Amino acid sequence: MAVFRNGNGIAWARRRALIWALFALAFCAAMNIYHYSLQGAWGLYLWDKTWLFRILILMGLLPLGLLILSFPLEKLKTKALAKLLRGFSLVASFLVSLTSLGILAFLIVTPRMGSLRQVQLNLIDPSIKLESSAGAEDGKTLLRLSVGSDAHWGTDKTDPNARSNILASIAEHRPDIFFLLGDTVETGSSVSQWNAALADLSAIAPRVPLRPLMGNHDALFGGQYLYKKAFFPREFSSDSGSPYYYSMDTGAATLVALNLPWGTENFGRKQKTWLESVLSAADPLKPLIVFSHSFFYASGYDDPKLDKPWYDHYKNIPALTPLFERYGVDLVVSGHNHYMEYLEKNGVRYAVVGAMGSKSDPEPEYISPASKWIAVATFGHLNIDITSNDVMLEFKDQLGKTLREERFPYTPSLRSGNDETSPQT
Structure with a gap:
């Protein structure tokens, strides 16, 4: 028993x-x-x-x-x-x-806790066609863009004065759209960090038309919800149906924003199908510009904290650059890497602009074969002016001084379009 x-x-x-x-x-x-x-x-x-x-x-x-x-x-x-x-x-x-x-x-x-402060921002709805205001001033510029990335509000590893100077310089430039390419905050789930970013943006550049993308730091631990609260109100919509990737009709150019916080982890079949449809339908008479948080071709280094190279992106390049080349993308602008750099590869131009005040990445151990110019330990942003004849790039430091200019003519005869034999660089 x-x-x-x-x-x-x-x-x-x-x-x-x-x-x-x-x-x-x-x-x-x-x-x-x-x-x-x-x-x-x-x-x-x-x-x-x-x-x-x-x-x-x-x-x-x-x-x-x-x-x-x-x-x-x-x-x-x-x-x-x-x-x-x-x-x-x-x-x-x-x-x-x-x-x-x-x-x-x-x-x-x-x-979902706490509330974001109510501030004055001139947020751009991607679904609404943009009417350029810059062209009315000088009669030549059809579209004026400013681009910055990796401001990282919320960490002491930033230079807040440099960040404020960059915002002031952008406001003075009076762009039709200011693209903020992600890593706006250090930790995406932190309401206080988003509020700090919103306070500075509204204080320094309240009237600048703003269209942010989401970076890997913005997305941390559910940060996507605060990103949408801050930058993509419920009344906004997009041609993709997603707040994270979309195309924009500006009249003067086709602008495409991608959702690549780290790399291709979010680049699934749905986004790829949408991207191919947008690129293939782009007006061949207009410049075609792509924006992303994570980079493609870029110089960099081997980060001891990572087990992957922090340069020439080993996932983004094979997954997306063939599409850029096939459909005649003129320019790809990204952040993620804390440098400013200009590169060219197979007829496509690449700009890296992750220098909006956050701690600079170390001196590059690896220089990309595509690199034409790089600025290390220099804060700044990029201005893009589109005219009826060409596209002009101006890399600016934090005080608005021009560091590098690139101008490339834009005519239909120079577009590779769907031609598989695009020019090699």
Whole structure:
């Protein structure tokens, strides 16, 4: 009778431990599924070697693993070791469940807590055709753009004076659109950081037509929700149906914004199909310009914190540059790399402008073969002026001084269009 009761007791203890282990596994799976459904999360996992992300995925298996290890030990004469492992399994189940539910609550609640300040910003709705105001002033410029990236409000590794100077210089330039190419804030889930960015933007450049993109830092831990609250109100829409990628009709040029926070992790079939349709339908009589947070061709270095090269993007280049070349894209502008750089490859021009006040990346160990000019440890932005004849690029430092000019003629005869034999650089 005692043996029978003891057998029932072991079976019940095993069943109880199994139930709790399965709960822990389910909670861990739910947390990870939600996390990796968020914008930029998969890129964070692939690009960041932090052991924490691996642990958060695998920890759900720990309670079940401990329980399974206890099964063969039950055949021993003494049941103490089996009982000890079941106890460890129960403790692990509790800790994993608590951790998973806590992280899940953080990811869901934090970006939705607090409120963004109401500020005066001249946000551009991508679905509305832009009428150029710059051309009316000088009779020559059809479209005037300014581009900056990687301001990183919210970290002490920035130069706020440089950032403010750049905003003032852009406001003085009076562009038709100011593209802010992402990493506006350091941590996307932080309401206070978004409020700091909104305060400065509204104080220094309240009337500048603004169209931000989302960077990898903006997307951190559910930051996509605050990005949309700040920069993509509910009344806005886009031709893609997404607030993260779209094309814009300006009359003078076709402008295309991509959703590439880290690389191609968010570049799925839907975005690729949309991009090909936009590029193939672009007016061959107008310049075709693409904007992205993460770069394509770029100089850089091997970051010890990463296990991948921080230059000539090993995913973006094979996935997207053939499309740029096939459909005759004239210019691709990006951030992510904290340099200013001008590059040319296979008939497409590339500009990197991740220098809007954040800490500069170190001296490049690798210079891209496509590079024509680079400025390191220099804050600044890019102005793009489009006329009826050409496109002019001006790389400016934080005080508005011209660092580099590039001008390329624009006529239909120079567009590669759908011709597979585009000019080589």
